[in-house]
Amino acid sequence: MKRIQSSTILLACFSLVFASMMIQCTSGDSKSPQDKKIKEIVSTMTLEEKVQYLVGTGMFINLPDSIRRQFGRRDEAEEDTAYTNMVDRVRTYLPGAAGFMAEFPEKGVTSQVLADGPAGLRISPTREGDEHTYYCTAFPIATLLASTWDTELVYTVGEAMGNEVLEYGADVILGPGMNLQRDPLCGRNFEYYSEDPLVTGKMAASMVKGVQSNNVGTSIKHFAVNNQETNRMSVNVIVSERALREIYLRGFEIAVTEAQPWTVMSSYNKVNGPYTSESHDLLTKILRDDWGFEGYVMTDWGGGSDVVAQMEAGNDVIMPGRPQQIREIITAVKDSMLDESVLDRNVSRALRVMMKTPRYNKYPFSGASDLEAHAEIARQAAADGMVLLKNSESALPMDPAIKGVACFGNTSYDIISGGTGSGDVNEAYTISLFEGLGNGGYTPDAELAEVYNQYIEAEREKLPKPRNMFEAFMRGNVLLPEMSVSNDLAQQLAEKAEIALITIGRNAGEGGDRQAVEGDFYLTPVEKKMIRNVSDAFHTNNKKVIVVMNIAGVIETASWREFADAVLCAWQPGQEAGNAIVDVLSGAVNPSGKLAISFPMLYEDSPSVKNFPGQAVEMEGMEDDRPDQSGFSFMRRRPWEVVYEEDIYVGYRYYNTFDVPVAYEFGYGLSYTTFAYDNLELSSTDFTGELTVSIEVANTGDVAGREVVQVYASAPEVKLNKPEEELVAFGKTRLLEPGETETLSFIITTRDLASFDEATSTWTAEAGTYTIKIGASSKEIKASYDFTLEEALTAGMVSKALVPEREINRLTEK
Numbered sequence: 172m173k174r175i176q177s178s179t180i181l182l183a184c185f186s187l188v189f190a191s192m193m194i195q196c197t198s199g200d201s202k203s204p205q206d207k208k209i210k211e212i213v214s215t216m217t218l219e220e221k222v223q224y225l226v227g228t229g230m231f232i233n234l235p236d237s238i239r240r241q242f243g244r245r246d247e248a249e250e251d252t253a254y255t256n257m258v259d260r261v262r263t264y265l266p267g268a269a270g271f272m273a274e275f276p277e278k279g280v281t282s283q284v285l286a287d288g289p290a291g292l293r294i295s296p297t298r299e300g301d302e303h304t305y306y307c308t309a310f311p312i313a314t315l316l317a318s319t320w321d322t323e324l325v326y327t328v329g330e331a332m333g334n335e336v337l338e339y340g341a342d343v344i345l346g347p348g349m350n351l352q353r354d355p356l357c358g359r360n361f362e363y364y365s366e367d368p369l370v371t372g373k374m375a376a377s378m379v380k381g382v383q384s385n386n387v388g389t390s391i392k393h394f395a396v397n398n399q400e401t402n403r404m405s406v407n408v409i410v411s412e413r414a415l416r417e418i419y420l421r422g423f424e425i426a427v428t429e430a431q432p433w434t435v436m437s438s439y440n441k442v443n444g445p446y447t448s449e450s451h452d453l454l455t456k457i458l459r460d461d462w463g464f465e466g467y468v469m470t471d472w473g474g475g476s477d478v479v480a481q482m483e484a485g486n487d488v489i490m491p492g493r494p495q496q497i498r499e500i501i502t503a504v505k506d507s508m509l510d511e512s513v514l515d516r517n518v519s520r521a522l523r524v525m526m527k528t529p530r531y532n533k534y535p536f537s538g539a540s541d542l543e544a545h546a547e548i549a550r551q552a553a554a555d556g557m558v559l560l561k562n563s564e565s566a567l568p569m570d571p572a573i574k575g576v577a578c579f580g581n582t583s584y585d586i587i588s589g590g591t592g593s594g595d596v597n598e599a600y601t602i603s604l605f606e607g608l609g610n611g612g613y614t615p616d617a618e619l620a621e622v623y624n625q626y627i628e629a630e631r632e633k634l635p636k637p638r639n640m641f642e643a644f645m646r647g648n649v650l651l652p653e654m655s656v657s658n659d660l661a662q663q664l665a666e667k668a669e670i671a672l673i674t675i676g677r678n679a680g681e682g683g684d685r686q687a688v689e690g691d692f693y694l695t696p697v698e699k700k701m702i703r704n705v706s707d708a709f710h711t712n713n714k715k716v717i718v719v720m721n722i723a724g725v726i727e728t729a730s731w732r733e734f735a736d737a738v739l740c741a742w743q744p745g746q747e748a749g750n751a752i753v754d755v756l757s758g759a760v761n762p763s764g765k766l767a768i769s770f771p772m773l774y775e776d777s778p779s780v781k782n783f784p785g786q787a788v789e790m791e792g793m794e795d796d797r798p799d800q801s802g803f804s805f806m807r808r809r810p811w812e813v814v815y816e817e818d819i820y821v822g823y824r825y826y827n828t829f830d831v832p833v834a835y836e837f838g839y840g841l842s843y844t845t846f847a848y849d850n851l852e853l854s855s856t857d858f859t860g861e862l863t864v865s866i867e868v869a870n871t872g873d874v875a876g877r878e879v880v881q882v883y884a885s886a887p888e889v890k891l892n893k894p895e896e897e898l899v900a901f902g903k904t905r906l907l908e909p910g911e912t913e914t915l916s917f918i919i920t921t922r923d924l925a926s927f928d929e930a931t932s933t934w935t936a937e938a939g940t941y942t943i944k945i946g947a948s949s950k951e952i953k954a955s956y957d958f959t960l961e962e963a964l965t966a967g968m969v970s971k972a973l974v975p976e977r978e979i980n981r982l983t984e985k
């Protein structure tokens with residue numbers, strides 16, 4: 172990296188050079204044979220065909236009338252039989268896929284089949300008149316994958332997932348999801364990786380590379396700042412340029428620059444004014460000009476409101492598409508409200524991706540994938556991402572002599588493999604904890620299982636039946652009330668079983684946020700009593716109690732953890748759930764996961780609590796002030812806004828800077844062994860743009876294990892306020908045998924140390940003393956080193972974009 176004085180003149184020069192490099196790249200590209208071919212195809216397409224390609228072929232599924240209207244009515248397109256015949260054809264290409272693009276075979280334009288989602292391919296597992304089944308692998312949720320801190324493993328998961336995309340006949344998978352986990356209650360946090368943008372970006376980049384190694388595409392989503400489900404269709408997020416660049420866009424930037432996803436999905440919400448899908452600043456200035464994105468952007472399903480603005484902003488493809496939208500775009504061109512060259516540009520981008528798709532390249536997909544091999548990968552990933560939060564007196568791994576286990580908690584039997592909504596997968600099976608124990612050679616108490624199974628069945632019967640597919644989709648996350656465990660029941664089991672496992676289950680999903688109430692963030696009295704009674708009974712009998720959290724997002728732990736000997740955060744581990752949990756409990760796998768999100772003591776301690784999920788904005792003529800409860804755009808778009816007053820202080824950046832105690836900090840996780848850190852070395856004490864940091868990690872315990880090593884930097888405060896520390900790199904050792912050592916090295920660049928200076932739109936590392944800290948967590952720092960920057964360094968200037976509409980009352984004071 173070249174050292175540049177932070178003077179405005181030099182910065183202006185830098186941006187000119189950067190801009191001309193961008194122009195050269197684009198114009199150089201246009202001479203390629205592929206570009207010639209694209210130009211040729213576009214020149215043969217009629218205006219109608221171009222628009223039909225850019226607007227998806229709809230979602231003519233069995234939905235209530237009011238909803239169907241939003242997704243396009245079959246009869247609306249009826250007058251154009253050539254079009255409706257084509258639509259009818261492409262929509263058979265993959266039953267259960269979320270979106271289909273049009274095709275014009277005579278022009279060399281093939282359809283693109285787009286299917287969800289982040290935890291595995293989501294398609295219909297069965298088809299009418301077909302005996303064959305099309306189940307897909309339910310991999311662990313993204314939050315668990317991030318807790319592995321293992322980018323190679325995430326690549327392997329992506330590789331397996333991508334193979335299912337290829338072999339089942341899809342072209343693009345609608346994932347990974349990679350919004351920041353701003354607030355513990357966001358209903359879709361399970362689909363997202365972390366509260367930290369570096370972890371998010373690196374995980375997403377590995378996932379994209381893994382999936383795309385199969386020559387199928389990904390769609391990183393939801394771009395951007397989609398950090399809540401409440402009013403997701405209409406909420407206007409007001410956020411500073413700095414928080415955008417450093418926190419909310421940073422992960423997307425890493426994924427785009429390191430992995431070039433084929434597509435990006437814009438989000439439903441607005442950012443600083445316009446819908447993201449109508450934001451030229453976001454989709455053109457930032458995504459393409461600043462980051463060099465080469466693929467196409469699609470809307471989220473039904474997102475935004477003005478298709479012409481979307482076309483112009485660089486939101487190339489509209490999903491799922493409605494005939495009405497086709498008409499609107501054609502009319503806009505005919506009325507000279509939209510230049511046809513905008514459509515040519517967008518079609519060209521979509522065609523460039525099309526040429527890479529298996530469908531265009533006539534890949535003979537088999538309709539089957541190696542599900543057994545993928546289940547193994549899902550199991551390994553699941554075990555590697557579980558986080559051991561507590562382990563008093565080595566309660567875990569379970570003593571090999573123990574066989575008889577009492578499983579309490581509904582989710583021991585009815586385990587939750589993943590969240591609900593479009594992030595759910597239709598897998599062939601899910602292994603419960605009860606089954607996993609049996610598979611692992613244990614004897615889970617069968618009588619207790621019978622009591623639970625009967626209870627679960629009866630409770631399920633009581634649930635109101637969803638009236639249609641849509642209700643089923645939106646209500647998927649209803650959790651059955653926990654069965655109450657009396658003193659007597661606990662006592663009976665404590666006498667016959669050798670150990671107690673208690674699962675605490677939580678689900679969440681698309682269309683709604685979680686609540687800071689009992690039964691969601693907080694445990695219910697019934698759950699607390701279950702933990703208390705089981706703990707009393709088993710401890711009186713000198714037997715251990717292990718709590719396993721089968722959760723989609725953070726819950727309260729501080730008030731009850733003292734009653735458990737060990738606490739394992741198993742997240743939602745995918746279809747191999749029970750087997751993977753037992754791998755960790757038994758010690759077959761030594762836990763090596765660490766938290767990529769902080770666990771606050773109380774929900775009320777979270778930095779976003781004052782501003783989640785925002786508030787309704789008064790508007791004349793809006794007599795109905797019910798918020799839309801998220802969902803699709805047929806719902807009333809009551810204007811709401813949310814102001815991100817916590818600014819850059821998200822997650823540990825807040826807790827560590829403002830000394831707010833947490834139950835478990837970012838980066839925390841225990842192992843069955845211990846590690847020592849030694850010999851911190853820096854390649855130079857004089858930072859001139861790049862530095863290599865290395866550390867020796869030794870396994871000092873009795874069993875083999877892997878350690879996640881985190882590198883944080885603390886920066887001096889000159890002009891800009893700074894968090895106490897920020898993650899700048901991370902790595903994971905290989906499996907180290909007892910006594911074995913590995914040296915991990917990390918490269919730190921100016922950009923890693925820099926903050927975003929809104930005054931100059933520049934990444935700037937201010938002059939002063941920096942501390943590099945190597946930690947086993949964000950709090951447990953093992954070694955540190957100071958160095959000084961005599962002068963400020965910059966790491967590039969970017970577009971002035973997405974300036975908030977008004978002054979934000981930002982958190983800055985320490």
Ligand code: BGC
Pocket residue numbers: 269287288345392471472593681
């Ligand atoms: C979700 C997306 C999903 C799409 C297609 C939307 O409701 O927000 O994440 O990919 O539906 O199913």
